[in-house]
Amino acid sequence: MDYSWECEVLGMSKIPSAEEQLDFLTKVQRLFNESDFSSTYKYALLISLADLAIELGKDDDSELELTNRQIAERFIELYWQQSSPYKTSKANDSGVLYQNHGTQAAIIKAIQAFRDENSFNSPNAAKHSKEYKKLVTAVASTVAKQPINYLQNVGGGALPFLYERNTSSITLKIGVAYCLRRFQPLVQQLARSRWTDYIKKNAKNMPILGEKDDLSSFLFETSRKTLALVCKELKVLYGCKCFYCNKATTELEVDHFIPFSLYPRDLMHNFVLACPSCNRSKSDSLAAKVHLDKWIELTTKNSDAIVRIGEQVGVSANLETSLAISKWGYGTAIDSEATFWITPLIHKTFV
Ligand SMILES: [Zn+2]
Numbered sequence: 001m002d003y004s005w006e007c008e009v010l011g012m013s014k015i016p017s018a019e020e021q022l023d024f025l026t027k028v029q030r031l032f033n034e035s036d037f038s039s040t041y042k043y044a045l046l047i048s049l050a051d052l053a054i055e056l057g058k059d060d061d062s063e064l065e066l067t068n069r070q071i072a073e074r075f076i077e078l079y080w081q082q083s084s085p086y087k088t089s090k091a092n093d094s095g096v097l098y099q100n101h102g103t104q105a106a107i108i109k110a111i112q113a114f115r116d117e118n119s120f121n122s123p124n125a126a127k128h129s130k131e132y133k134k135l136v137t138a139v140a141s142t143v144a145k146q147p148i149n150y151l152q153n154v155g156g157g158a159l160p161f162l163y164e165r166n167t168s169s170i171t172l173k174i175g176v177a178y179c180l181r182r183f184q185p186l187v188q189q190l191a192r193s194r195w196t197d198y199i200k201k202n203a204k205n206m207p208i209l210g211e212k213d214d215l216s217s218f219l220f221e222t223s224r225k226t227l228a229l230v231c232k233e234l235k236v237l238y239g240c241k242c243f244y245c246n247k248a249t250t251e252l253e254v255d256h257f258i259p260f261s262l263y264p265r266d267l268m269h270n271f272v273l274a275c276p277s278c279n280r281s282k283s284d285s286l287a288a289k290v291h292l293d294k295w296i297e298l299t300t301k302n303s304d305a306i307v308r309i310g311e312q313v314g315v316s317a318n319l320e321t322s323l324a325i326s327k328w329g330y331g332t333a334i335d336s337e338a339t340f341w342i343t344p345l346i347h348k349t350f351v
Contacts, residue, residue: 013060016175024179025186027154027161032190034155039100041075041107041147043195048074049162049172050180050187051265054328055321057177064177067169068148072140075107076123077265077316083111086208086218098204106142110135122314140168181328188264192220222266222315227254229313234273237305238298242275244282244291245343249275257295258322258329259284267325268310268317269299281344286333288340289350292326 016024035042048071057064085095096112099105114135120126126135148170152160163170172180180187196216199205209215222230231254241248243255255274256266261284263270272295274282287295299306303319310317330350333340339347 013058015059016061016178020175021179021182024161024175025183027159028183028187028190030154030159031151032194035151035153037194037198039105039146040195040198041099041105041143042151043191043198044075044078045071045143045147045151046187046191047078050184050191053172053177053180054184054263055324057172057181059178059181059331061175061178063174064172065166065169066172068140068144069136069168071148071170072136072143073123073127075139075143076111076135079107079111080123081223082219083108083115086215095208097199097208098202099199101202101204107139110138110142122311122316124316125311125314144168182332184328185262192216192264195219220264221260226313226315230254230268230271230309230315231273233309233313234271237302237309238273241273242278243272243294243298244274244278244287247275251276253279255279255282257287257291258326259286262286262329263325266315267322268306268313268315269303269319269322270325271315277344282341285341285347286329286338288342288348290342292330296323296326 031046037043049066051074052066052070053064056066079099082099083096086097087095096104096108099108114126114131118126118129118131120129120132123132126132144165148163148165152158152162161173162176163172193216196219199215199219200209231252234254235250235252239248240250240252242252243257252273253276255272255278257270257272259282260266299319299322306319307317309315334350337349340350341347
């Protein structure tokens, strides 16, 4: 495999100074603490920008243009599950959680209407249809008018540190894509925990929420039912053996190759089957080079089949995106001299 990207990380390109990175974090903190969050859109925008910076950005301080449609597609993915009812025995209305303090958020309503009229089980399955393109246009318009317009209003003034607005896109300013890549887990965790709190504190959601305590999983994670389907299909594709230790067993679990704690978005190529012992032991670690080589080889070779499973079970799948995420994850970890998981009890440096 070509690991030239290790050199890119350590190489010659210009990156923001430590002081500039600290300044970025301070401003992100102000944004979370002083902004008016009248709906959950701003959290979704921050998560979308961090995700897109990882998939499309570089490890230098260059600007990055993102179209409103690219951002809108990420919004649809984020809000897809949230536009379905949060199941509870007590709910006596539709059970769909409110994402703002007025009437239901326009993007939720647009996705609900789309799902009522079409039978697609996920954005991934819908993406080639004409109707989906119309949905993206509608969501892009709302995203441009609302969160893109207001995200950089902080504490009653303007703090335009993230992007410039263009007609149908935004341009992340110099150093911003770099900082979003570098601090992605932090931005993600903050945005997701504030988003969950926002839903909990909205009085209109109280009868829907009831006594259940799995809100964060419902908002951001793939359902157990879907993961069970993923497990079944991967057993057909790869056979009943652990990806890491090759042990033959039927007791396999779905493991996130790039840990969910590092990149909390489910993509089909990132799923492998692991025996309970490897899965528990690997936990939130990145796997060592021997596993990375195998993962790249297997997912590249089986990419078409993996995409088909994704369409069937309703999980997004894109090989290039998953490879870009792994490149980012490993690049950041190598840079910070992390250790990598090989087998239960053995961690080593990358090479
Ligand atoms: Zn194993």
